[in-house]
Amino acid sequence: MxxxxxxxxxxxxVKAKLAEKKIEYAKLKMSHKISPxxxxxxxxxLRKTIARLATALK
Incomplete structure (x- = not known):
């Protein structure tokens, strides 16, 4: 994004997207730990997108 x-x-x-992306990041991170x-x-x-959304809220 x-x-x-x-x-x-x-x-x-923006708040809704931020919450959605954080959940998506957590799931992707967990699946990466289980199997690459x-x-x-x-x-x-995803980290960059989360940072952009958080910056937009300020």
């Missing part, structure tokens, strides 16, 4: 896309969302949508995922770069991208 790009910063431009996040700017177009209102505050409630095919593309570990997904973890990094």
């Amino acid at each position: 790009k910063a431009i896309d996040i700017k177009n969302l209102n505050q409630e949508e 995922i095919e593309n570990p770069i997904q973890l990094r991208e």
Whole structure:
């Protein structure tokens, strides 16, 4: 999710997306610990997206 896309969302949508992405990150991280995922770069991208959403809330 790009910063431009996040700017177009209102505050409630950003909060909902942030909660959704945090859950998705936790699931992906757990599945990566059990058996390595095919593309570990997904973890990094999700972390960056979560950071962008959290920054947009400030």
